[in-house]
Amino acid sequence: MQINPVIPAEKTSTPSASFSIALIGSGGSGVMTAGSLLLDAAGHAGWYAYMTRSSGPQIRGGEAAAMIRISNTPVESHDDRFDLLIAIDWRNADRFAAEIPLDGNSLIVADPEGGVIPQLIKNMGARYSDLPMKALAKDIAGGRPNMVALGAVTALIELPEKSLLGVVGKVLQKKGEAAITASTDAVRSGINACADFPSCGLLEPVVTLPARRWSITGNEAVGMGALRGGVRFVAAYPITPATEVLEWLAPALDKVGGVLVQAEDELSSVNQIIGASFGGVPSLTATSGPGLALMMESIGLAVAAEVPIVVVNVMRGGPSTGIPTKSEQTDLNIALYGLHGDAPHLVVAPTSVADCMFVTQWAVQLAEALQTPAIVLSDQLLGQTRAVLDRPADLALLERRNVATRIESEYERYAVTASSISPMAIPGTAGGQYTAGGLEHNESGTPSSQADDHRIQLDKRHHKLHGFNYGDHWADIAGAGEIAVITWGSSCGPVREALAQRRGGGRDIRVIAMRLLSPEQPEKLKAALQGINRVLVVEQSHSGQFYRYLRAHYDLPGETRAFYRPGPLPIRPREVHEKLAEWDQL
Amino acid sequence: MNKAISSAAATPKDYKSSNKPVWCPGCGDFSVLSAITKALAHMKLEPENVAVVSGIGCSSRIPAYLNTYGFHGLHGRALPLATGLKVARPDLTVLVAGGDGDGFSIGGNHFLHACRRNIDLTYIVMDNQVYGMTKGQASPTTAPDWARSKLTPHGTGINPFYPLVIALGAGANFIARVSSHDPNGTARTLVEAIRHPGFSFVHVLSPCITYQPEQREWKKLVRPAPVEATSDASQAARRLMTDDNLYIGVLYHGNRRTYHPQFETTAVDPSQLEDGFLV
Numbered sequence: 088m089q090i091n092p093v094i095p096a097e098k099t100s101t102p103s104a105s106f107s108i109a110l111i112g113s114g115g116s117g118v119m120t121a122g123s124l125l126l127d128a129a130g131h132a133g134w135y136a137y138m139t140r141s142s143g144p145q146i147r148g149g150e151a152a153a154m155i156r157i158s159n160t161p162v163e164s165h166d167d168r169f170d171l172l173i174a175i176d177w178r179n180a181d182r183f184a185a186e187i188p189l190d191g192n193s194l195i196v197a198d199p200e201g202g203v204i205p206q207l208i209k210n211m212g213a214r215y216s217d218l219p220m221k222a223l224a225k226d227i228a229g230g231r232p233n234m235v236a237l238g239a240v241t242a243l244i245e246l247p248e249k250s251l252l253g254v255v256g257k258v259l260q261k262k263g264e265a266a267i268t269a270s271t272d273a274v275r276s277g278i279n280a281c282a283d284f285p286s287c288g289l290l291e292p293v294v295t296l297p298a299r300r301w302s303i304t305g306n307e308a309v310g311m312g313a314l315r316g317g318v319r320f321v322a323a324y325p326i327t328p329a330t331e332v333l334e335w336l337a338p339a340l341d342k343v344g345g346v347l348v349q350a351e352d353e354l355s356s357v358n359q360i361i362g363a364s365f366g367g368v369p370s371l372t373a374t375s376g377p378g379l380a381l382m383m384e385s386i387g388l389a390v391a392a393e394v395p396i397v398v399v400n401v402m403r404g405g406p407s408t409g410i411p412t413k414s415e416q417t418d419l420n421i422a423l424y425g426l427h428g429d430a431p432h433l434v435v436a437p438t439s440v441a442d443c444m445f446v447t448q449w450a451v452q453l454a455e456a457l458q459t460p461a462i463v464l465s466d467q468l469l470g471q472t473r474a475v476l477d478r479p480a481d482l483a484l485l486e487r488r489n490v491a492t493r494i495e496s497e498y499e500r501y502a503v504t505a506s507s508i509s510p511m512a513i514p515g516t517a518g519g520q521y522t523a524g525g526l527e528h529n530e531s532g533t534p535s536s537q538a539d540d541h542r543i544q545l546d547k548r549h550h551k552l553h554g555f556n557y558g559d560h561w562a563d564i565a566g567a568g569e570i571a572v573i574t575w576g577s578s579c580g581p582v583r584e585a586l587a588q589r590r591g592g593g594r595d596i597r598v599i600a601m602r603l604l605s606p607e608q609p610e611k612l613k614a615a616l617q618g619i620n621r622v623l624v625v626e627q628s629h630s631g632q633f634y635r636y637l638r639a640h641y642d643l644p645g646e647t648r649a650f651y652r653p654g655p656l657p658i659r660p661r662e663v664h665e666k667l668a669e670w671d672q673l
Numbered sequence: 674m675n676k677a678i679s680s681a682a683a684t685p686k687d688y689k690s691s692n693k694p695v696w697c698p699g700c701g702d703f704s705v706l707s708a709i710t711k712a713l714a715h716m717k718l719e720p721e722n723v724a725v726v727s728g729i730g731c732s733s734r735i736p737a738y739l740n741t742y743g744f745h746g747l748h749g750r751a752l753p754l755a756t757g758l759k760v761a762r763p764d765l766t767v768l769v770a771g772g773d774g775d776g777f778s779i780g781g782n783h784f785l786h787a788c789r790r791n792i793d794l795t796y797i798v799m800d801n802q803v804y805g806m807t808k809g810q811a812s813p814t815t816a817p818d819w820a821r822s823k824l825t826p827h828g829t830g831i832n833p834f835y836p837l838v839i840a841l842g843a844g845a846n847f848i849a850r851v852s853s854h855d856p857n858g859t860a861r862t863l864v865e866a867i868r869h870p871g872f873s874f875v876h877v878l879s880p881c882i883t884y885q886p887e888q889r890e891w892k893k894l895v896r897p898a899p900v901e902a903t904s905d906a907s908q909a910a911r912r913l914m915t916d917d918n919l920y921i922g923v924l925y926h927g928n929r930r931t932y933h934p935q936f937e938t939t940a941v942d943p944s945q946l947e948d949g950f951l952v
Contacts, residue, residue, distance in 0.1 A: 130952030301950040311950075314943035319936075320761045322753075344940025348760055351786035355753035358746065362726070362757030365744055366765070370757070388747050475952055481944070514742040514758075514765055517721045522690075522736045524745030533692060534737065534745075 105158035106244055106290045107166045109187045110236060112175030112201075114142065114151050117233030122153025123473070124254050125240060129157045130300050130475035132250040134290070137162035137440075138473045139657075141183055142412070152183045157244070159291055161476055163439045164580030167661040169193055171243060172213070173236045175220055176201030180208065185656055189213040194285070196239055198222075198232065216284055223276045229269030230276070238277020244290055248278065301478050305469035306331035306373075308443035308479065309399055310339060313371050315444070315481055316451025318397070319345035320370040322359035324352055324378060327411040328467040329401035332373035353378040357385040360396045364389075365523055367490070367513035369455055373399035376418050377408065379462075383425045386460045390430040390548065392523040393501065393511070395454040395461075395488060399447065402466040402576075404654045413655030414468035416576050419632040422462045423605055429545055431552045433461035434605035438563050438579040440474040446602055449484060449560055456486035457551055458511060464604070466627075468577035468657055494518035500532040503543060507551035552606045561603035564615050568595040570667070571616055573643075574625040575601045575633060578658050582625050585663035596667070607640040620645035621670065625663055629653040683717050685710035690740045701853030701879030701888075702732050702799055708851075708859035709739065709768070709797070715864055716766075723766045726755040728775035731806050732799035732879065735770045749779030752787040752796065759792050760934055766867060767793075773800040777813040777834050784836075788843035791871040791931045795863070798836065798874070799853070801881035801888065809884035821884070837876055838913045841906060841925055846871030848909070848925040850918075853879040854892035858921070865923060871931035878919075891919070898922040 108125070110118040122138055129136040134157045141152045154169070156162050168188050174180060174197040184207040189195070193213035197204060198220045218239055220232035234255075241251050252271055259266045303311075309332045313321070321340060323333035337347045350356035353374055360370035374382065379400045389396050402418045404410030422434045433453055437446040447463055454461040491498065491510035500521040502509045512519025526534040527541050535541075563579075566586060574582045579600040586596045599615055616622070622643045626633035634649040650666045652658075688710040696702050713723060723741040727733035729748035736743025742765075746754045751769050759767045776784050776798045787796065802819075804810040810824045813834035820828045840848050847869040851859040859877065866873035878895060880888030902923035903909050909925035916924075 127952050299951045301947075302952045303950045307950070311943065311946065314946070320757065322757060339943075339946055341937055342941055342946060343943050344937045346760055346934045346936055348756070348934065350753065351782055354750060355756070355783055355786070358750040358753035359757030359760070361746070362744070362754040362759075363761035364757075365754075366724075366758045366762035368761040370761070385747060385750065392744070478947070478950075512742075514724050514762060515721055517719070520720055520740055520742050522739075522743030522745055524736075524743075525747060526745065 104160060104291070105156055105162065105166060106171070107154070107156045107169040108171045108173065108240060108244070109152055109154045109169050110173050111152040111180050111183060112233070113178040116151070116175045117231055118151050118153050118175060121233040121237050122155055124237060124251065124258060125155055126473060126475060127254040127302055128246060128251040130302055131253060132247050133297055134158060134475070135161045135300070136475040137165070139165065139468070140471065141186055152186065154187065157290060162474065164584045164660060165657060167659050171196065171240070172208075173239060174198065174201055175232050175236060177205055178202065181205040184208050194243070218277075218280055220277070223280060224273055227269055227272045227276060229265060230273040231270070234270045234273035235277035235280070238274040239281045241274065242278040242281040243284060297477075300475050302473060302475050303440065304331060304471060304473045305437070305440045305443040305465055306401065306471065307335045308440060309373065309447045309463070309465060309470070310335040312444040312447030313397070313451060314339060314343055316448040316484075317369045317455070318371045318451055319343070320360065320363035320368045321345070321347040322350045322356035322363075322370070322372050323347055324350045324356045324374065326375045326378050328403055328471050329373040329375045329378075329399065331470070332399055332401065353381040354385065357382040357396070357398065361385060361389050361392070361394050364394050364396050365392075365514070369395065369451055369488075371397040371399065371451065373401065375401050375403050375411070376405045379418060379421060380425070383421070384427075386432065386462070387426040387428060387430050388525045389460040390426065390432050391525045391527070393458040393509070393548070394523065395458050397447070397450050397454050397461045397463060399463040399465060401470040402464060410655050412467065414466045414577055414627065414657060415654035416466060416578065416627045417629070417632060417653070418464060419604070419628070419636060422464055423636065429549075431549050431606060432459050433457065433552070434464060435461060435602055436464040436576050436604060437469055438576070438600040438602060440469055440472055441476050441479045442563070442602075443469055444479045445482065448482070452484045452486035455488040456508070457555060458488065458508060459548070459552065464576060466577045491516060491519055497531075499530045501528060501530045501544060501547070503530060503547050507547040507554065557603055557608065561601070561608050561611050562615065563600040563602065564597065566595050566597040568597055569619060570621045570623065571597040571599055571619040572623045572625055572663070573599045573601065573637060575604070578625050578627055581658045581660045582663050584660035585667070588660065588664060589667065604636070609641050612641050616644055622647045623666060623670070624649040624651070625658065626651045627654055627658055683714040685714045688713045688720055688740050690738055692737045694738050695734060696731060697883045699882040700731065701801065701877070701881070702735065704853040704856045705732070705797065705799055705859065705877055705879055706735055706738055708856040708863060709735070711856065711860035712863035712867065713741070715860065716867065718766055722764070723768070724758055725768045725770060726758065727751050727769065728771045728780060729806070730772040730775045730804070732770060732772040733775055749775055749783065751775065752780060752783040752794075755794050756787065756790065756792055759794055763793075763933060767795075768867070769794055769796045771798060772812075773798060773802060773814045773836075774804045774812040777836055781813070785839070785843045788840050788845040788872055788874065791844055791846055791929055793870055793872070793931060793933065795866045795873045795875065797863070797877060799877045799879035800836070801879050801885055803881050803884045805881045805884055835913070837874070837916065837924065838910070840874040841909055841913055844872070844929060845874045846927045846929045846931065847873035847923070849874070849923040850876045850878065850921055852891060852895045852921055853877055854895070855921075862923060869926055871927075871929060895919050895921050898924060902926050904928060
């Protein structure tokens with residue numbers, strides 16, 4: 088239990104705004120459980136927190152890592168480095184090395200029984216301490232090494248012991264008193280074992296306890312947003328990394344009077360929601376890239392038949408099966424341009440874990456109001472990150488479906504109106520009978536291949552989306568100055584982090600985090616770019632899909648640069664920082 | 674086109690829309706359209722409480738010719754569309770209509786799972802053993818030596834698909850075959866199919882006189898099945914496996930478990946779920 092003498096221990100003394108911890112171990116070693124407990128304990132103690140998980144090809148039996156950042160202010164991104172790495176064992180840990188950057192100020196705490204420290208990690212030059220987690224756990228009846236590891240974290244970051252033990256007690260309640268005692272003893276054993284370690288207690292302690300915070304993933308937030316928006320029918324086909332949206336919704340829908348049906352494939356799930364929505368029930372499905380590709384023809388049907396649906400696409404690395412467990416922002420092109428024919432539809436994207444809730448609710452209500460499909464582009468990083476945050480407010484949006492309730496004269500389903508939105512008759516409404524479908528039609532819904540009918544209906548479907556007032560929600564805009572960063576999705580977190588660091592240095596920058604991607608909003612972006620003479624575009628793709636989208640639809644003032652690179656590694660604040668610094672030097 | 678009717682005075686005509694069918698003269702589908710309107714009139718169902726869902730193909734045009742709610746969906750996707758509608762709106766009577774290409778080729782997977790799911794739907798397949806709308810290509814039910822398609826000039830060389838056997842094996846709860854030359858018999862079977870709980874599959878021999886003119890002979894060849902309908906699946910399986918595709922009647926009516934997910938009536942507001950997120 089001595090600090091490795093080869094690397095001198097040098098304690099940094101200024102408290103930092105955040106602290107980053109990685110817990111690693113082979114599958115089944117309990118690092119994921121430990122990570123969740125730590126996250127909740129940090130929340131109890133009054134901190135904000137953020138946790139991503141990484142696991143090998145097999146969830147059980149593979150290697151696993153829980154990466155956690157704890158802070159006094161809301162967290163939307165990982166830091167550029169980790170302060171503490173706790174390794175229960177090193178099996179295959181080199182696979183995570185790139186995700187856990189360490190430096191000379193970082194501390195590695197590892198079990199000497201866990202094997203040899205991988206060279207890749209050793210090369211990062213962190214300080215090193217032994218902690219025999221397995222041996223200490225063995226001395227306690229029912230003790231487990233992951234609890235000893237948690238004890239060590241508690242001591243090193245000066246997390247109040249009662250916060251951790253409170254969470255442990257709550258989680259283990261069902262397992263009985265013996266399990267709680269064993270875990271408590273193991274945690275204390277970890278705390279005591281670190282007594283002579285250099286403190287990492289760099290976090291400013293929380294002064295006043297806030298209202299109880301939420302612990303939520305982006306995928307769960309999407310589910311909650313769907314319910315707030317009024318979704319009561321969901322059809323589901325499992326796919327990584329979207330499955331948790333559906334798994335959260337299944338029991339939740341039961342409670343709110345909705346239903347979830349597991350479909351035989353994505354072709355079925357998207358058509359089921361079209362059928363249910365035709366029946367008057369707001370409907371949604373969730374999928375990822377391969378599933379979205381299968382759904383495209385049907386999304387076009389919803390455009391033509393003017394049936395509101397919401398398809399949540401939690402993006403992962405592509406093309407094809409790609410990297411299912413890792414994030415990338417590369418389904419933008421298919422979401423915007425993947426429908427055949429001229430098929431205007433909505434594409435929206437959340438800008439943070441919390442925003443997943445608002446954006447999904449907004450998407451449901453926009454789809455309902457505009458009688459059109461909405462694609463919500465979330466991504467793996469937003470979807471599977473668990474964050475401790477303030478309760479996202481329910482903005483009680485007003486958009487609703489325009490339903491034809493009393494039909495007195497000849498009903499025309501696709502009648503051209505001032506807003507181009509036509510009242511929709513719901514089955515069961517006498518006199519409203521019509522046939523919806525994918526064939527071009529006239530205003531009454533009768534199939535037509537006449538030039539006039541085609542143009543009238545194309546105009547109508549275009550105008551109802553382009554003439555609608557989307558208000559201020561189209562983007563989240565903050566900051567001032569002459570430089571703007573335009574970004575979207577999970578890139579917003581690291582961008583905001585980088586700009587916050589820069590503001591500390593006195594140079595303010597405007598960040599424009601775009602939510603509404605289709606229909607495009609050139610006038611609104613133009614207004615948001617007033618006074619800007621340099622624009623940096625940031626996204627996670629290999630081909631610059633977002634940059635090219637902006638170039639195609641918007642006028643960008645002055646000099647424009649783009650920073651884009653593919654997954655699987657998340658964009659780090661430092662990368663954005665470096666791009667801006669490069670520019671400063673010119 | 675969308676007149677409301679008093680159910681007491683329902684006649685088949687009340688269920689017809691003003692759209693004129695685009696089918697070829699002599700198409701079997703005219704008779705199926707007529708049989709559907711007769712069945713609905715007989716059951717005195719209000720047109721606004723009936724929805725007819727279809728895919729793509731000649732027979733899938735049928736919703737537009739009816740005065741019910743209709744959805745003319747995508748090729749092969751009528752069954753999932755109808756599944757979503759029926760689950761969301763269990764109060765509606767939902768019929769699904771289409772052809773052999775739509776149902777057994779591009780929509781084959783949905784056919785299997787709709788049978789298995791056994792939702793209260795009635796699926797009417799007008800089988801003419803050909804893709805008519807695209808001008809005469811072999812479908813899954815076409816004979817392997819049918820060589821009149823430019824696409825398969827030597828025939829497909831592939832054994833045809835036996836939809837009734839598949840339906841039974843996959844879990845359909847009601848299986849019947851009817852012939853379009855007998856609209857009254859078809860209407861009677863449709864009434865039975867609609868009333869039977871779960872997934873009802875009605876296979877209609879509906880000739881395409883344009884691309885399969887020899888199907889005109891069907892009306893001479895079809896005959897009532899010489900046995901009573903059974904609810905014993907193994908007995909039905911033996912019969913269907915030796916069936917020559919020309920027996921008419923209800924061939925299986927089971928009591929398999931149907932799937933009808935319930936909407937909770939004591940629903941809470943979503944805000945009640947927020948406690949689940951508290952740390």
